Amino acid sequence: MNRPTASEAGNRLDAAHRLLGSDSAAAAALAREVVRAQPDDPRAAMVLACALRLCGDAHGAVAALDLPVRAAPEDPVLAGEWGLALVAAGDHARAIAPLRLATRAQPRLARTWQALARALRMTGAEDEAWHADAGAVAAASVDPMLAEAARAMTAGATDKAQALIERYLSLMPDDAAAIRLLGELAWRSGRQDQAIVHVTQAVALAPGFEAARVFLARMLVEADRLPEAMEQADILVARAPDEPGLVMLRASILVKLGEQDAARVIYEDLIARGTAPAAVFLNLGHVAKTLGHAGKAVEAFRGAIARAPGSGEAWWSLANLKTVRLDAGDIAAMRAALAAGARGEDAFQLHFALGKALEDAGEDAEAFAAYAQGNRLRRADLPYDARATHTRVRAHARQFDAAFFAGLEPGGVGAADPIFVVGLPRAGSTLVEQILASHSEVEGTHELPAMMMLADRLAVRARREGVSPEALVAGLSADERTALGEDYLARAGVHRRTDRPRFIDKMPNNWQHLGLIRLILPRAVIVDVRRHPMAAGFAVWKQHFARGQAFAYDLADIGHYYRDYVAQMAAFDEAVPGLVHRVVYEDLVADTDGQIRALLAALDLPFEEGCLEFWRNGRAVRTASAEQVRQPIFTDGLDRWRRFAPSLGPLEQALGPVVEAWPGTPPDWRDWLGRDI
Missing domain, CATH: 1.25.40.10 (Tetratricopeptide repeat domain)
Incomplete structure (x- = not known):
């Protein structure tokens, strides 16, 4: 050649x-x-x-x-x-x-x-x-192709972003940054499990990709895979033990795992260094509140306010202790923060806190105005469709009727461990949980997300298969029902700390998933805690929830939600008579001894005196009622809504006959389920 x-x-x-x-x-x-x-x-x-x-x-x-x-x-x-x-x-x-x-x-x-x-x-x-x-x-x-993919993802052009990332990976198949970006794209598209797979792969390829590991830990927390999240946090902190952000991430996972004292030590150590930001004081306050250390919680929240006077979260956290009364100086400080131009979350949380302070001061008109503004701002950022909820409730009642359960084949997990406490937030469920958790055979956990996660996963599958979620759940095979029951118990088990035979899941929204609960955990018991609809509705409306509860920021939405809840519970009572034990909060306050004895009997638990002295229970409580359930039952708040009754017309109108029928069920509940709203 x-x-x-x-x-x-x-x-x-x-x-x-x-x-x-x-x-x-x-x-x-x-x-x-x-x-x-x-x-x-x-x-x-x-x-x-x-x-x-x-x-x-x-x-x-x-x-x-x-x-x-x-x-x-x-x-x-x-x-x-x-x-x-x-x-x-x-x-x-x-x-x-x-x-x-x-x-x-x-x-x-x-x-x-x-x-x-x-x-x-x-x-x-x-x-x-x-x-x-x-x-x-x-x-x-900084690669042009990946940078363009990131811009497309941010702009919502998911198909374009996907194509660009895949093209890049065809040239660089082991590139951790591209794979992490693919994970973020999956996360934004609602494909949680796939997102975790991608980001796990990215971290395996590049163990020093700290941002990806942090992202993975946070996704695992969202998926309630807390032990796995803690593994990632432990790796991060071992590499950078003095990095406050990573230490705080680990502490937040400890909180979710119920290791409140371990988290407290971390926050106190960060504060002792002398440079802790307001967020550390906030987190310490939340932990102290959960542990029942009211004085330390107040001190910590005040510490956060001292470092960030316009922090709505700090002011609301202080007001949300419920047993704390903010004074005239606090009211002036909150008004000053709002006048200085507080925006976003700071603004609406300041309004909720200001409303609480003014209500305690007897300034009802101004309190209502502050609550109303807080709700308007929160509602603007948190869309809610009352019609969609009503449609789901109607479908649930029609699918899971008496005929369905009569013909149901055996399946699911036969464990009698779970006690589901359902209802509306702020209706007394934390009190019932505290009473039950004071029994030697019952462990209190908290509002577990497990059942809602399973329901969401099934809803995604239903959309993929082109059927309704209710039809898909009703058609689950015996093996599928058993697998789901085992999945639930495994997820719940992460939050258990004792060997007591039974435990409480206090997620109030689980009333929407009674059919699923019955199918996968047929021996589980359900306690429905109710409060006067006007009292419950007003209590929900003036509460800022850290997450979820999108219905809670409009009086009419709350009324429709409560009415849907009552109707679905009536339908379920008819379909499975005797399964649900109902506790009326006002009855519990009026006849504590008798109601507690009836509750324990319904759950096949022997009576124990400790349940009558529930406030002596030192367990961690993570809800807004944490301080209230650490003292004997009081009646001060039962009728507080009546002071605001002239302004609660939208709530009363949406509730309709539910108010008049209280504490019973309105006779038109079937008609309500049969029509649109």
Whole structure:
């Protein structure tokens, strides 16, 4: 074969370079011809080495670069390709020096950083490998294709973002930054499980990708996979024990796991350092409240306010202790914060806190106005469709009727452990939980998200299969029902701390999932706690909830929600008579001894005196009623709504005959379920 001219060699080398991404064998053949003709051409050697590496001949790639690297040992381009070849050949120790040279000279080459991280990790230099991981992520993050994908995702162009990320991954299949971005795209699209899979892969590829690990920990928390979240937080804190943000992340997971004292120690340690921001004081206050340390909670919330006088969360957290009365100075300070231009969450939380302070001061008109403004602001950020709730309630009642349960085949988990306490928030469910948790056979947990998560997962599947969620749940096989029951118990088990045979799930919204509960946990018992509809509705309306409860910020929405709740419970009582034990809050206040005895009997629990002295129970309580249930029952708040009755017309109108029928069920509940709202 004739030796190619310089022009021909250049053309062949250009062709080989173009073939690297599609036909590396052909690229190697062309490059080899050029190397034979021009053995001193470093570019030809580089293209040949790259092609051989892509073909799987890593040792050949190393050999191809031997002479060029000796001739120009400080050339960062040659060094980078040589380092990639050495890593591919498993010679990690020799690869480190050339890869360091290459990354210093060309820090935007993600592949070179990735190879350096691998080489360092394989030689035991884990600390340096974490830094190299960060370099790889930083380099990938400025890649034009990934940057465009991120912009498309932010703009809501999910298909475009997906296509760009997949195109990038076709060129860089092990790029952690791109895979993490794919995870974020899945998360934003509601594909929670897939998002976790992607980000877990990103962290496995680049253990030093701290932002991805933080994101993974937060997603695992949202999915209630708390032990896994704690594993990620432990890794982060072990690497950076003095990083407040990471330490606080770990503490927040401890709180969700019920390890309140461990979290308290962390927050107190951060404060002792002298530079803690308001958020640390807030978190300490929440933990102190949960543990029943009211004085320490007040002190911590005041500490947060001192550092951030306009913090709506700090003011509301203080007001939300319920047993605390804010004074005239506090009212003036909150008004000043609002006048200074508080926005967003600060604004509506300040209005809720101001409403509480004014109500306690007897300034009812001004209190109502403050509550109304807080609700308007919150409602604007939290859309709610009362018609959608009504449609789901109607479908549930129609699907899970007496005929359905009469023909139901056996299935689910036969454990009698769970006691579901359902109803509206602020209706007395925390009091009932505290009473039951004072029994030696019952463990109090908190408002567990497990059942709602299972219901959401089934709803996603129903949409995918083109059926209603109710029809899908009704059609679950016996094995599926058992698997779901076991899944629920496993998720709930994460929050259990004792070996008591039974436990309480106090998520009030679970009344919407009674059919599912009956199917997967047929021996579970349900306690329905009710309060006068006007009292309950007003209590909900003046409460800012940390999350969820989207119905709670409009009086008419609350009334419709309560009416739906009463109707669905009536339908379920008819379908499965005797399963639900109802506790009327006002009756519990009036006849505590008799109502507690009836409750325990309904749950097949022997009477214990400790249940009558529930306020002596030192367990952690995480709801708004935490301070109230640590004292004997009082009657002060029973009729407080009547002071505001002239302004509660939208609530009363939406409730309709529910008010007149109280504490019974309105006779028109079937008609209500049968019509649109």
